[in-house]
Amino acid sequence: MKFLWISGWAVPPDWLAMQARALWPEATHMAATPTDAAVALAENKFDALGGYSLGALWLLSHTGQIPEKIPVVLLAPIFAFSAEQGCGGRVPLAQLRWQRRRLRQNAPAAIADFFKRAGVADCIPSPEKLSTEKIAELDAELGWLETLRAPAPPPIQWLGVAGDNDPLTDHAALKKLWPALRVVPGAGHAPGPLLRAAREIFSEIHA
Numbered sequence: 179m180k181f182l183w184i185s186g187w188a189v190p191p192d193w194l195a196m197q198a199r200a201l202w203p204e205a206t207h208m209a210a211t212p213t214d215a216a217v218a219l220a221e222n223k224f225d226a227l228g229g230y231s232l233g234a235l236w237l238l239s240h241t242g243q244i245p246e247k248i249p250v251v252l253l254a255p256i257f258a259f260s261a262e263q264g265c266g267g268r269v270p271l272a273q274l275r276w277q278r279r280r281l282r283q284n285a286p287a288a289i290a291d292f293f294k295r296a297g298v299a300d301c302i303p304s305p306e307k308l309s310t311e312k313i314a315e316l317d318a319e320l321g322w323l324e325t326l327r328a329p330a331p332p333p334i335q336w337l338g339v340a341g342d343n344d345p346l347t348d349h350a351a352l353k354k355l356w357p358a359l360r361v362v363p364g365a366g367h368a369p370g371p372l373l374r375a376a377r378e379i380f381s382e383i384h385a
Contacts, residue, residue, distance in 0.1 A: 341365030
């Protein structure tokens with residue numbers, strides 16, 4: 179089975195694909211940024227799709243464009259990111275807009291701070307150098323986190339996995355929007371434990 183994973187904000191796609199290969203070795207894994215997701219989907223054929231954080235929101239926002247027969251796995255999903263939208267996100271809109279301003283001033287520091295707040299600074303590598311084009315891409319993706327709002331719940335065949343200790347999302351609020359969402363005890367926003375749980379659930383469903 180060949181997966182395409184859509185990574186989270188500032189999360190290196192190659193790193194996410196590597197994590198998926200380590201925890202889900204029986205499948206083939208590729209990954210793309212949210213910005214490159216549409217092109218990656220159009221240019222390649224995949225047996226399944228996965229999304230992490232912003233990548234999950236991107237997939238949820240494009241539900242109607244994804245064939246029903248393709249399995250979809252969402253890690254740390256969100257239907258809208260800002261706390262004000264009441265869709266399970268914990269981050270205030272003012273904080274998100276401050277993050278955009280800081281990104282334009284000092285991108286590596288902004289990314290490092292975001293990873294620290296998300297509780298993933300010890301596992302997701304933060305880039306040291308970024309091109310002007312990459313910073314503009316990340317800026318635009320933060321704009322998506324401000325504005326995107328996906329319908330809930332997603333298609334019945336989609337699988338979602340969230341941690342009950344995620345500092346960016348409220349799993350109880352997400353469960354109200356998506357009763358079938360699986361909550362992983364003790365897991366936070368880091369993709370590793372969520373990937374491991376998703377693999378086990380996916381294997382049971384598609385055995």
